[in-house]
Amino acid sequence: MSTSSNAYGAGIMAKTGKAFAxxxxxxxxxxxxxxxxxxxxxxxxDEMNSVVEEILLGDRKADNPTLIVEDRAGYWWLKATGKxxxxxxxxxxxxxxxxxxxxxLVDVSSTIGRAYTLGETFTITxxxxxLDVKLKDLEKA
Amino acid sequence: MAISSATKAATDALAVNRAPVxxxxxxxxxxxxxxxxxxxxxxxxxxxxxxxANDTKEQFKLIAKEYAxxxxxxxxxxxxxxxxVLTRVDxxxxxxxxxxxxxxxxxxxxxxxxxxxxxxxxxxxxxxxAPEQKNGxxxxxxxxxxxxxxxxxxxxxxxxxxxxxxxxxxARRTRAIGPLxxxxxxxxxxxxxxxxxxxxxxxxQLVGEACFTNPLIVAVTEWASANGxxxxxxxxxSIETDELRHMANGYQTIVSIANDEAASKYLNTDxxxxxxxxxxxxxPVLGMMFEYGSHFxxxxxxxxxxxxxxxxxxxxxxxxxxxxxxxxxxxLRDAKKDAYWAHHDLFMIAYALWPTGFFRLTLPTAExxxxxxxxxxxxxxxxxxxxxxxxxxxxxxxxxxxxxxQWFAENNHPIYIDRVSQVPFCPSYCKGASTLRVLExxxxxxxxxxxxxxxxWLSEPERYExxxxxxxxxxxELSEVIAEGHGVRSDGFTLIAQPHTSKDGKLxxxxxxxxxxxxxxxxxxxx
Numbered sequence: 001m002s003t004s005s006n007a008y009g010a011g012i013m014a015k016t017g018k019a020f021a022x023x024x025x026x027x028x029x030x031x032x033x034x035x036x037x038x039x040x041x042x043x044x045x046d047e048m049n050s051v052v053e054e055i056l057l058g059d060r061k062a063d064n065p066t067l068i069v070e071d072r073a074g075y076w077w078l079k080a081t082g083k084x085x086x087x088x089x090x091x092x093x094x095x096x097x098x099x100x101x102x103x104x105l106v107d108v109s110s111t112i113g114r115a116y117t118l119g120e121t122f123t124i125t126x127x128x129x130x131l132d133v134k135l136k137d138l139e140k141a
Numbered sequence: 142m143a144i145s146s147a148t149k150a151a152t153d154a155l156a157v158n159r160a161p162v163x164x165x166x167x168x169x170x171x172x173x174x175x176x177x178x179x180x181x182x183x184x185x186x187x188x189x190x191x192x193x194a195n196d197t198k199e200q201f202k203l204i205a206k207e208y209a210x211x212x213x214x215x216x217x218x219x220x221x222x223x224x225x226v227l228t229r230v231d232x233x234x235x236x237x238x239x240x241x242x243x244x245x246x247x248x249x250x251x252x253x254x255x256x257x258x259x260x261x262x263x264x265x266x267x268x269x270x271a272p273e274q275k276n277g278x279x280x281x282x283x284x285x286x287x288x289x290x291x292x293x294x295x296x297x298x299x300x301x302x303x304x305x306x307x308x309x310x311x312a313r314r315t316r317a318i319g320p321l322x323x324x325x326x327x328x329x330x331x332x333x334x335x336x337x338x339x340x341x342x343x344x345x346q347l348v349g350e351a352c353f354t355n356p357l358i359v360a361v362t363e364w365a366s367a368n369g370x371x372x373x374x375x376x377x378x379s380i381e382t383d384e385l386r387h388m389a390n391g392y393q394t395i396v397s398i399a400n401d402e403a404a405s406k407y408l409n410t411d412x413x414x415x416x417x418x419x420x421x422x423x424x425p426v427l428g429m430m431f432e433y434g435s436h437f438x439x440x441x442x443x444x445x446x447x448x449x450x451x452x453x454x455x456x457x458x459x460x461x462x463x464x465x466x467x468x469x470x471x472x473l474r475d476a477k478k479d480a481y482w483a484h485h486d487l488f489m490i491a492y493a494l495w496p497t498g499f500f501r502l503t504l505p506t507a508e509x510x511x512x513x514x515x516x517x518x519x520x521x522x523x524x525x526x527x528x529x530x531x532x533x534x535x536x537x538x539x540x541x542x543x544x545x546x547q548w549f550a551e552n553n554h555p556i557y558i559d560r561v562s563q564v565p566f567c568p569s570y571c572k573g574a575s576t577l578r579v580l581e582x583x584x585x586x587x588x589x590x591x592x593x594x595x596x597x598w599l600s601e602p603e604r605y606e607x608x609x610x611x612x613x614x615x616x617x618e619l620s621e622v623i624a625e626g627h628g629v630r631s632d633g634f635t636l637i638a639q640p641h642t643s644k645d646g647k648l649x650x651x652x653x654x655x656x657x658x659x660x661x662x663x664x665x666x667x668x
Contacts (some may be wrong), residue, residue, distance in 0.1 A: 013444055018518050021481070024447060031469040032476065035456025041359055045218070073366035074374030075359065102166065102207045106214050109381040111357050111388060112351075112453045116200035118454040119167065128461060130396040135198040137174075138167040 006068040006079040037122045038113030040078040047095060051086060052076050054094055059117045075109055081126040083113075110134060145234040174272065183382065187264045189338040190407060191398040199273035200389040208280055210394045212383075219291070219379045221299060221371060232371050233303030238501075238642040240368035243434030244299060245308040245500040246321070247361060248373075248428075252292035254329035254349075255380075257374045258285040261333040261345045262387075265394070268338035274397060277390045284383035295376050307637045308499040315499040315637065318626035320610055321491070322424065323563035325605075326420040332415070335604070339398060344415040346391025352416075352454040353423045354384050360445050361427075364540075367437040392458070399465050412459075416470040417593040420450070421562040424476065425573070428484025429491065433505070446480040472593045475574035481517065483573030485524050490556055490565045492531075493545040496623055496654055497610065498638040500518040504528045504536070523572055537641040539653035545640075546659060555664040558609035560587040561594030579668060586665040614661040620654035622661065 005011060012023045023029065042048045050083055052069055056078070061067075066081040078084060092099035101117045108115075108122070115124040127133045144152075145209045203459075227233075230423070231475040236244075259282055266278040300306040316322040332344040358381045362374035398404045428442035439445075459467055470476070492502050503511060505528060513520040515640055531548060535541025552572040557577060568577035575590040582602050598605050623629065630638055634650045 008448075013448065017515055020444070020516075022520065024443065024477065024481065029451075030474045032455030032460045032473065033449070034460035034463055035452065037453075037457060039453050039457070041355075041378075041381070043382060069146075072363050074362045074378055077436075100166075100207075102203075102211050103214070105201065105382065105385075106211055106218075107382060108385060110355055112198070112355070112383040112457045114392065115385055115389060117167070117202055126457065126461065126573045128465075129200065130198055130393060131399060131465065135200060137171050138165070138202070 004066070004068050006066055006081065008068070008070045008077060008079075030092075035117075036126045037079055037081055038084055038126050039111070040080075040084050040108070040113075040115075040124050041110035042076040042078065043107040043109045044074055044076060047091070047099065047103070048076065048107045050094060051091055051104075055086070055090060059090075060107070081125060083127075085124075086122045088120040088122065091099075149565075166204050166207040167202045169204050169206075171205065173276075178479055185268045186332060187268050187338045188208055189268055189340075191337075191339045191403045192401045193269055193271070193274070193339070193397040194395070194400065195270040195272075195334070197269075197274040197393045197397040199277040200393070201277075201386055203276070203386070207327075209281070212283075215379050215382060216287075219375055222375045227372060227375065229301075230450075233299060233301075235371075236299075236303060237368040237370075237436045238304065238644070239434055239436050240365065240370055241299065241304055241501070242500040242642060243430045244365075244370065244373060245312060246434075247357075247430055248292050248295040248299075249309075249312040249499075250321075250325045250329065250426075251357065252289055252296075253290055253325060254333075255285050255288035257330040257333045258345060260287065261285075261341055262390075264334060265342055265390075269397070271397060273335055274390070274393055277386065279395065281383075281387050281390055284387070288380050288383070291376050291380055295372060298372055305501070308501075312499045314627035315497075317613075318497045318610065318622060318628055319499060320494060320558065320563075320565050321498060323607055323609065324422045324426075327561070327563050328419055331387075332418050339394060339508040340411045340415065342391055342394040343411050344418060346394065346417045346483040347412070347458070348415045350384050351388040351391055351458055352433040352450055353419055354381060355449040355454070356445050356646075357423065358384065360449060361431070364431050364435055364439050365434070367439050368435050395462065395467075399442055402660075404529055405466055406569070408466070409471075412467065413470045413472055413593070414597055416478070417472040418562070418597075420472075420476045420479065421591075421594065422561075422564060424479045425483035425487040425564065429488045432484065433488045433502070438509075438512060442484055443481045445516075450480070451477065472591075475591060475593070478574040481573075482571070483575075485517065485520065486566065486571040486573045486575070487514075489524060489527070489570075490567060492640065493549055493556070494565070495638050495640045496544070496619060496636055496649070497626075497628065498606065499628070500637075501557070501642045503642050504532055504640075518529075519572070537643070537646060539647050539649045542657055542658060544654075544657055547657075555667075557588040557590070557664055558611065559590040559594055560605050560607075560609075561589065561598050563607060563609065564590065566590045579665065586668065588665055611663040611665075612662055615663045615666075617661050618655070619657070619659040619661070620651045623654065624651055 006091045028050050055136050064080055068079050069078045088099055088104050101120045104122050113124045113126055114129040119138055129135050262278050262281040266275050269275050296309045300309040333341055358377045362377050365373035422542050431442050495502050510525045531545045534543045536543055536545050554567050556565055556567050566575040568575055578589040578595050580587050630637055636649050639648055
């Protein structure tokens, strides 16, 4: 079981019964607290299983040590601090077939954070895109 | 055969300067930005008190060609799974009977929400001025049409390939008698399509979609799988692949008004009203469906709510917008109390009113009662003991002559309907954040369960005129109302709703109800 604070059952979620209720109803938890995390839900599929196992938890694992991936039956639940990025050119190379960022979006089930595409890269970030950071267009060739 | 001189000339020219055979989608997207509209004289049918900026972006840079290709792949995968492997393995009959009943409610109700979201996003297209924002809304209109069909297909599939079709098919015919329908229309219809366009976006996209679709459409699939249902994950996770663009649309709506003076005046009130409106219904209904409508439990509903609603939506969406003046919703404290208790309160009332539904409910078993008490300390004393009494009085048996509704009357615990949310509540027997408030307007009494709905009503009392079942059917006998409201199966006398899911249990009929002699009364008349 992961000890990361980003894990599905981390923090208060590890508590049960009265211990959970005490923290849940505590005064400091009656307002929202700003979070720098992002959540990504990937529908399980041939391609997404490869993305998760071979890229995010494989070749690119060292890029994002805060990333947690959990198996929730029909989907992969991912949480990380700051951002999660997937370069679909890498996915295409891994799969041995054409795979655009729009092929990737076929099985991206949910996002909590600001998600966007630029070229063949999919990004979900905690940054406030369009407010703190400008959303870029593809540069002219 | 010799080719003509014209063909030869064309072939030669193309050999020197080849016509492009493809263009990158995002290059096209950038090129399309030069095609804007003149908004000087823009006249929208749906006004807003906010001024939406016209330089807002669409985060996924989607063009019609890629959109259509992407959606067709989604549909091929979804319908391929349903019509091939899931039918071959008889997936419809592998679903636990209790969960089969939950999906009657979840998919039928979501279909209504998706249908109204078509109109909502069309309205937003009309109100926005930024071309990219319009592009995002337009994609969403098309998505919502897809989702409406998908939800309808889930119930069609359960009807055709599953067990106990009554209620999966044609649930809408019971909409006049079922008290859950009207509350659902408040969140899924009125909240999305009536009033200020940006306020509707906050209801639909920033709260409904960015917050509550995660438990409603994502987390639900884990409960479904645990209870043998693989159809729902196949369809709902595919629906949710469009929702991330809708969440982005909601966020960009906020971006478009962030620098408008009106935002500093109204945004927090609109956000709080939207949050309360959506949570008031979703929180108890989803909790009830997950916990009381399942045999195998994934986790306590309050934990699901705490993760997706409080920590992630609250922290990642609302918390991050704090520096732009967005505040924690003032109603959050009451919402958290509801997330812990309100679904237990609602199940108790729903079970008491079971004949008015289009689904079957089951009282918790002894094993489930232990689970509830372990996760919600105090549950047994409040609810478990009462269920033991109801069961001992034969509430599942048509020959018992006992409806749990009688228990509420015998113990002087009247059930009211909140005028704004249309959610039933029993102020003298509940642990959620409900207290009775009664106001009179134009000679008519109105009951409210909380200060948040009461405040909304006070600012627009004419908006909340929907009659509840106690007013609509006052003085009428229950079996007559059920028959009139199409609450019976195809034999014309067996009720669609039942107080158990046992295959061996007897099914209640109109005659069984009639013998009890239950008559609707409006509790507000006796105040």
